[in-house]
Amino acid sequence: MKQGYFHRVAALTPTKMWINNVTPREADLAIAAGAMGCTQNPSYTWKMLNHEEGREHTLALLEETLKESADDNEVECILQRKLVKGIAERFMAVYNRTNGRHGYVSIQGDPIHEEDPEVIIEEGRKNRAMSPNIMIKIPATKAGLEAMGVLIEENTPLNATEVMGLAQVIDVCEMYRKITARTGNRPVMYYSLITGIYDEWLHKEVAAQRIDISPDVLYQAGMVIARKVYRLVHDRGYPLGFIGGGVRGLQHFTEMVGGDVCITMNWGGQADKLLELDQPVVARLFNPVQEHVLDELLTRVPGFRKAYMEDGLEVEEYEEFGPVRYFRDMFISAWQNTLQLIAERRKARS
Numbered sequence: 001m002k003q004g005y006f007h008r009v010a011a012l013t014p015t016k017m018w019i020n021n022v023t024p025r026e027a028d029l030a031i032a033a034g035a036m037g038c039t040q041n042p043s044y045t046w047k048m049l050n051h052e053e054g055r056e057h058t059l060a061l062l063e064e065t066l067k068e069s070a071d072d073n074e075v076e077c078i079l080q081r082k083l084v085k086g087i088a089e090r091f092m093a094v095y096n097r098t099n100g101r102h103g104y105v106s107i108q109g110d111p112i113h114e115e116d117p118e119v120i121i122e123e124g125r126k127n128r129a130m131s132p133n134i135m136i137k138i139p140a141t142k143a144g145l146e147a148m149g150v151l152i153e154e155n156t157p158l159n160a161t162e163v164m165g166l167a168q169v170i171d172v173c174e175m176y177r178k179i180t181a182r183t184g185n186r187p188v189m190y191y192s193l194i195t196g197i198y199d200e201w202l203h204k205e206v207a208a209q210r211i212d213i214s215p216d217v218l219y220q221a222g223m224v225i226a227r228k229v230y231r232l233v234h235d236r237g238y239p240l241g242f243i244g245g246g247v248r249g250l251q252h253f254t255e256m257v258g259g260d261v262c263i264t265m266n267w268g269g270q271a272d273k274l275l276e277l278d279q280p281v282v283a284r285l286f287n288p289v290q291e292h293v294l295d296e297l298l299t300r301v302p303g304f305r306k307a308y309m310e311d312g313l314e315v316e317e318y319e320e321f322g323p324v325r326y327f328r329d330m331f332i333s334a335w336q337n338t339l340q341l342i343a344e345r346r347k348a349r350s
């Protein structure tokens with residue numbers, strides 16, 4: 001009997017499928033299809049409050065959670081925790097089957113106060129207590145790096161997210177190497193290169209600045225960066241795992257096939273579509289980048305050069321780098337929408 005697409009990818013290459021922001025039903029479907037991990041982001045609670053499969057249950061949890069805190073932001077944090085815990089329980093089977101190598105569910109909380117490392121650390125500790133397969137997802141910004149440093153020392157599994165450029169990858173990996181050498185603690189750690197969101201932002205940026213560039217060249221920008229990141233991390237022997245995130249087109253999975261990477265994507269319209277298409281498994285990550293493609297991107301697109309060069313960004317610039325800000329704004333909008341609903345529900349109870 002022919003295996004499904006993701007099972008064949010895993011059998012023929014080191015590439016693994018993860019799933020993003022899933023409902024419980026989608027989590028079960030994804031695990032059956034071969035998912036080895038899961039990412040949940042700050043917009044997850046708002047998604048579940050509006051999802052036909054999850055709205056009723058999530059609203060009931062919200063009513064329960066309103067009794068637990070007078071602070072609306074804390075209510076949202078607790079509600080997110082309750083929702084993610086149910087997903088983590090489903091992935092414990094993968095975690096146990098692989099002796100803790102896989103089956104992680106990464107959670108990223110409050111995006112509004114993430115410029116404060118103490119807030120990130122405190123929330124990370126609370127989230128980590130949920131389950132042994134919980135991984136704390138933290139932005140690779142100046143404040144995030146500070147928080148990650150503390151949590152690495154505490155042996156906390158981490159996912160450094162909102163990575164859009166090579167400089168961020170290097171800073172995260174060097175920090176991990178230095179702290180683990182000093183402490184002896186070596187928690188499982190990944191960095192998430194958000195290739196799809198980067199491509200989406202770059203297309204908007206090119207249009208806004210009226211940059212004259214071939215659409216075929218621009219289409220490759222995110223993958224050009226991903227290939228360089230993969231090669232650099234491999235060549236330097238950094239022991240962190242690679243997660244590709246922010247999938248916007250199926251190519252953000254298929255072009256990464258062949259590498260020792262995890263690619264996280266939504267179930268609807270992405271993972272289910274790849275299962276339906278059932279394409280041949282072809283390793284493409286190591287295809288060389290054409291010289292003229294790289295030259296055109298470097299000379300014509302400043303937002304590409306900043307992401308591609310090792311010294312393209314300073315640590316102080318990470319938080320306000322265009323695609324990082326673009327990505328975070330999505331999270332802040334969803335978080336604030338949930339806060340508004342919480343306030344309305346609290347008022348209705350009084």
